[in-house]
Amino acid sequence: MTNIVWHQHAITKGDRQKLNGHGSCCLWFTGLSGSGKSTIASIVEQKLHNEDVSTYLLDGDNVRHGLCGDLGFDEKDRVENIRRVSELSKLFVDAGLVTIAAFISPFKSDREIARQLYESGEFIEVYIETSLDECEKRDPKGLYQKARSGEIPNFTGIDSPYEAPGAPEITVNTTELTPEQAADLIIGYLRDNEYIK
Numbered sequence: 001m002t003n004i005v006w007h008q009h010a011i012t013k014g015d016r017q018k019l020n021g022h023g024s025c026c027l028w029f030t031g032l033s034g035s036g037k038s039t040i041a042s043i044v045e046q047k048l049h050n051e052d053v054s055t056y057l058l059d060g061d062n063v064r065h066g067l068c069g070d071l072g073f074d075e076k077d078r079v080e081n082i083r084r085v086s087e088l089s090k091l092f093v094d095a096g097l098v099t100i101a102a103f104i105s106p107f108k109s110d111r112e113i114a115r116q117l118y119e120s121g122e123f124i125e126v127y128i129e130t131s132l133d134e135c136e137k138r139d140p141k142g143l144y145q146k147a148r149s150g151e152i153p154n155f156t157g158i159d160s161p162y163e164a165p166g167a168p169e170i171t172v173n174t175t176e177l178t179p180e181q182a183a184d185l186i187i188g189y190l191r192d193n194e195y196i197k
Contacts, residue, residue: 016096020054023195024093026118027186028029029102030111030165031128033143034135036174036182040106040128041102043183048098053196056092056140057064057100058085078109086114094123097197108154112175121193125168134175 017024027044029037038059038185045057053086064071068084071077082105092099115123135157136144147155154160165171170189172182 013179020096022197023055024096024098025122025124025195026093026099026101027124027126028091028111028187029126029128030105031130031178032135032162033104033139034133034138035128035130036179037128038101039179040172040182041100043179044186045100047183047187051196053098054096055098055100058089059102082110082114086117090117095115104156104161106160112166124170125165126170126172127165127168128172130174
């Protein structure tokens with residue numbers, strides 16, 4: 001872009017982290033609809049809040065009410081949705097927050113582009129591993145049934161692909177762990193890697 005220069009502010013990310021008393025990072029939750037992303041992300045945020053960790057949770061449905069309200073669900077719009085969320089999450093990490101982004105984010109390439117926005121170690125991919133069969137059994141919003149009947153086109157897992165992560169930092173198998181256990185596993189990772197005390 002021409003005539004646009006990055007303005008370097010006096011207060012740095014390190015200053016904000018010091019003020020908060022902990023590091024900042026992006027926990028990027030990915031998985032099929034109904035896998036448990038939002039449920040587990042919410043529990044993680046509540047537990048961190050109770051430990052005086054400054055957080056912000058970005059959820060797919062909520063973001064589409066505002067920031068991405070102009071986007072549909074075809075492949076081009078899904079890519080743009082994740083691009084916007086990636087940039088927003090990066091700003092929250094720069095603000096010194098543990099940022100929790102819960103999005104299906106079905107394409108590996110989009111998640112890799114998101115990762116490249118961050119400094120090394122700041123992007124933590126959390127794969128909520130739940131089979132399509134299990135997600136369809138749960139179907140908390142009735143979306144799979146609608147997708148199967150043709151009411152919802154381009155639905156991930158039905159007529160649009162989901163590309164599972166190859167090497168996520170954290171994998172949560174929701175058929176083996178309860179949401180509470182999954183949240184503890186994720187917070188344990190943050191503690192072991194000294195993002196939080």
